[in-house]
Amino acid sequence: MTVYLVRRLLQALLVVFAMSVIVFVGVYAIGDPVEILISPDADQIERERAVQSLGLDLPLWHQYLVFLGNALQGDLGRSFVFNEPALKLILQRMPATLELAFGAMFISIVVGLPLGLYAGLRPNSPVSKTIMAGSILGFSLPTFWVGLMLIMVFAVQLGWLPSTGRGETATFLGVQWSFLTLNGLSHMAMPAINLALFKISLVIRLTRAGVRETMLMDYVKFARAKGLSPARVTFVHVFKNILIPVVTVVGLELGSTIAFSVVTESVFAWPGMGKLIIDSINVLDRPVIVAYLMIIVLMFITINLIVDLTYSLLDPRVRLEGKGA
């Protein structure tokens, strides 16, 4: 297990390094921030001084080495726009995005798993067919449109839920969280549901497919031949097997939800990382973009690692391979 973990961590380091090169070069290729940052009527000398102070006069490889050196010390650069450390800017916005993403994940599991289980166990009942039809809607309706519709119905017409911002927050572990206050929760409800809709459908379909496949396995028939109750067969023998694909996909989805909840955050004016990155791209605020992408890379790697470790808890066959490595 330890060997496995060390090997995975080394692999992760390599990925982070490779990604940093790609990200750095990629962002460099997007455009020159000087044009946007420096006022058009600045003279040549002012201009050069500004370029020098931002370190933009160095060749690309040199800029990268400076970035790498600083990054190793935990400094991902300063935002050109806010003149604050990029990392700090991102971390300030992170809790908002995190709670939104986890809220959405929570909803998708709590709603998706039981519905998928039901649809898998009774594939021919009208209820199951309704669930499956609904999941197609969840898949195909565009997020921004659903968001707007939610706002129109629940905020504008019914007036039940607020449509923008995080609402009241409470401090926990030194960070502001909306989900700890009732008002914050009511602000979170719509964006979280909006974000969850696609994932609910995904979980439903995965669970249903898994259940239908697993029900045909000999070991399920054998479990029934042992005289076990249907509940035991379903919730122990079938459920543990379908959890493997569900955990994988939900884990990966969590990553992309955190990274790319841009649309939902924009629609509901949720002050998260997604909004920050869009603003930064607009003004070519390179350090923020690079720092954001690096954080996302790290996060994906961490989530993948956690998913793999969960795997080994769920599937004993994976565990043995880890030991043998």
Add this chain to the structure above:
Amino acid sequence: MAAPTLEVRNLRTHFFTRAGVVKAVDDVSFTVERGKVLGLVGESGSGKSVTGFSIIGLVDPPGRVVGGQILFQGRDLARISEEEMRDLRGNRIAMIFQDPMMTLNPVLRVDTQMIETVLAHKKVSAEEARQRARDTLGMVGIPSPDERLKSYPHQFSGGMRQRVAIAIALLHEPDLIIADEPTTALDVTIQGQILAEVQKLAATTGTSLIWITHDLSVVAGLADDIAVMYAGRIVEKGDVSAVLDAPLHPYTSGLIGSVPSRNKRGEPLRQIPGMTPSLLNLPPGCAFRSRCPRAAEACLAEPEIRELLPGRQVRCFHPLSETSEQAA
């Protein structure tokens, strides 16, 4: 003589598919006495496995038992509720499946899978259940059962897994075990060990066995009685050595002829020409007639099963009589 463990009368199990009704089991009757072994023989798709699943009540839709009686110790299993059936399953009637690689749940430890079986039918403590599981594992010849209980199925070889499956079947000392080709997926030496083990257990505990197989040599060594199935029907049944020595039905004779043996060395192997007919829209008359060397006009009608010799039943208009030579 005491009442038989199992008496199946005119069992019909049909599958209602979109393409039509598949009569997988059609008018099957047999009896299994206490402590006896019945070999249920036939080709793939002859309905022998479905017969087994019908008895234990695990025929999945679109299949359904549509007629007949399954009298288990006098109770008709075709009539009792699912609850009552579940009470019998794994308890009084157990089943062993064909592929030991697939019958154990890969993500649950062996002890979980055994203990749950004990607890499903007996109100004992988890510790007593574990005790029982360990004893049974030892009984089927698994070394250091205490350690093995904590293992996962993938840590066992195929033969060992089948022993575990057999141990699970034996946990409650059932009155009837239905074994659906349990040794087909194993190599010959393991097969031999398992057969010997099962034979011993059946003899000592008085358990009746239905041994479903296509392997005549297994039946020859293990079974007391044999029932040969073809296209969902029993075409011949009787005492195992009597049937194998002098088959009455041309199909049985063909099956025996298809087995390579030392004293037929050098001769071309006799095969049954053609294929098993599709059970969907089976034409009327004898199902075997298109492949039968003795088929005649009369075979266009449906033959009834009849007792030709004492204890020997056959479903054929032109049976091979005992005196005529087998090669007919």
